[in-house]
Amino acid sequence: MSEFDVIVVGAGPAGSAAAIRLASAKANVLLIDRADPPGSKNVSGGVLWGDSLGQVIPDWEKSNMLERYVEAKGVTFLTKDSKIALDFRSTKFGEVKSGYTVLRTKFDAWLAKKAKDAGVMVVSGVTVDKLAMEGKKVTGVMQNGETVTADTVILAEGANSRVAIDSGIKKKPDDRHMAIGVKEVIKLPEKTITERFNLTSAKRGYASEYVLGFLEGGVKAGGFLYTNKESISIGAVISMEDLRKNNQTYSFNIIEQFKEHPFIAPLLADGRVEEYSAHLVPEAGQSVDQIYGDGYMIAGDAAGFTFSNGLVLQGMNYAIVSGIAAADAYIATKGSTSADRYELYRDTLKKTFVLRDMETFKGSDRVTWSESIHNTVPAMAEEIMLNIFSENGEPKKHLSRIVMESAFKNRQKRKDMIVDMYRMMKRL
Ligand SMILES: Cc1cc2nc3c(=O)[nH]c(=O)nc-3n(C[C@H](O)[C@H](O)[C@H](O)COP(=O)(O)OP(=O)(O)OC[C@H]3O[C@@H](n4cnc5c(N)ncnc54)[C@H](O)[C@@H]3O)c2cc1C
Structure with missing residues (x-):
């Protein structure tokens, strides 16, 4: 007899959403996070797109953890001297859901607290070392030589999935399938932000993705700038492969160059840096490894579920939906054979946008990190x-x-332009 029905590793959006769903079905759940409080080491831009959270917290939009509702969405190309921007604003963002900006340190702690309130045992400040296994079957988790057992383990440990890799159930991703994200939170008065970004109220926000086509050494990076209530989240996502090849450039140089750009600096003027963070980002549309096996399911970033096409960067919504799908697979198959459970997880994901998007955008990294787009x-x-x-x-x-x-x-042959256009239309 196992100590828990389910152990969830990681209290990010995937893990907490899974735990809340499991608790609502009266499962006996242990949620473990290495950070204390949970989320304090997590990084997102971050716009929480869509309304997936409503599946586990129906009144989530009333929460004061949400910063601003995105009413203005930008896509911007920057060269050394110029800014070429699409600035899309729509009152229809009321009927059609865009997203809310969130600050993960606050948001994740709130979500983990919701799990605790729902009856989950939440343990923070504990790093799981490995999975406990009997042959190929996962029977629990190990920490400091101690084993805690469970019927099923949901691995929601994020992009740097050491537990899965060290336990031999996931291959170490290569540089081509990983990017590094660096981010700063810059404090500014609420009124200044609302005025600077021409927003209709202090509850409404601006979010833009950037192609940073001016970086020293031609390094390829995408930028983002999102408005919170009283701060701006600004950052860059840099190709790991590119960064490793280019020994002269470091990720912090890139965010500095972005912040100092003549059309970005005025947006940040008089701001004070409050937070600096860096995190891995699994490359969108990468081929997703095995996401389940005997005794375990993998959800969120750990399974490679992110989406980015240069226009948006999404991962939290995929994390929430996949966490809930893993929980539902457990609930629906409690007491039956394990094979049913894990196949149900895969089949549910195939019906949602999670696996469909991964399939549709497979190989999109060849366009998003192409020389054409960035230079x-x-x-x-x-x-x-x-x-x-x-x-x-x-x-x-x-x-x-x-x-x-x-x-x-720009030495673009007509033939190359047609091929590039075709790739963009097909893959993005
Ligand atoms: C710079 C940047 C910008 C981004 N912008 C956006 C955005 O705007 N919108 C969006 O939707 N997505 C964005 N993303 C992606 C998004 O952050 C992720 O897709 C999302 O956080 C994945 O959630 P998760 O729950 O799978 O993993 P995570 O949020 O990474 O959570 C994993 C949890 O596991 C814990 N953990 C890890 N290892 C262990 C261990 N061994 N033992 C115990 N606990 C462990 C960690 O502490 C963490 O709490 C961005 C990512 C980055 C890096």
Whole structure:
């Protein structure tokens, strides 16, 4: 007889959502997190997209853990001297759900507390070393030589999934499938933020993704800037492969270059850095490894469930939905054979956007980290805009000619442009 029905490793969105769902079905659950309080080591941009949390906390939108509701979404290319931006604002973001900005240190602790209130035993400040196994069957978790047993373990330990790797159930991801995210939280008065970003109220927010097409050494990185109630979250996600190859560049240099950009610095003026953090990000659309086996299921980042196409970066919603799917698979199969349970987990995920998106966007990293997106497109966009919006007293040209001249200058052959366009349309 096991000590617990389920042990959940990790109290991020995946683990806490799974634990809350399990507790609502009266399962005996242990939720373990290495941080104390849970979440204090977690990093997100972070916009919590959609309303997946409503599946476990129906009145979640009333929580004061939410910062601002995104009413303005940007996608921005930066070159050394220019900013080319799409600034999408819509009153329809009331009917169609966008997302709320959150600060993970507060948000995760709140979510873990919800699990505790629902009856889960929450243990924080304890790092699980390994899975306890009998042959290939997972029977619990090990910490400091001690074993705690469970019918099933849900691994929700995040992107740096040491427990799964050290227990031999997951391969170590290579650099191509990992990026590193660095982030700062910059304190500013609520009113300043609302005015600076032209927001309609202090409850409404702005979120933009950036292509940083101006970095020293041509390093490829995407940026983000999200508004909270009284702070701005700013950061960069950098290709691990690129960073490792380029010995001269470090992740903190990149966020500095981003913050000092002439069109970003004024947005942060008079702000005070409150928090600095860094974290791994599994590459979107990577091929997802085995996500279950005898005695365990893997959810959230640990399973590689993130999505990024340069326009949005999402992971928390995938974490919540996969955590709930793992819990539901346990609840539906309690007392029956293990094989049913784990296949049910996979089948449920296949019905949700989680595995469907992973399948649809498989290989999208080849576009999101391509030389074209990070260097050629920003350079061409700048040149085309300058050509269109400057008046030099010479006869005007058709847009198609401006584009072709710019492509030629940037050594883009017509054939390569068509191939790039095709890849973008197909993969993003
Ligand atoms: C810079 C950056 C920006 C991002 N921006 C966004 C965004 O805007 N929107 C979005 O949706 N997603 C964003 N993401 C992705 C998002 O943060 C993740 O997808 C999400 O946090 C995954 O949730 P999770 O519960 O699977 O893992 P995590 O949130 O990483 O939680 C894992 C938990 O496991 C615990 N843990 C780890 N190892 C152990 C162990 N051995 N023993 C005990 N506990 C352990 C950790 O302490 C942690 O609490 C961003 C990520 C980064 C890095």
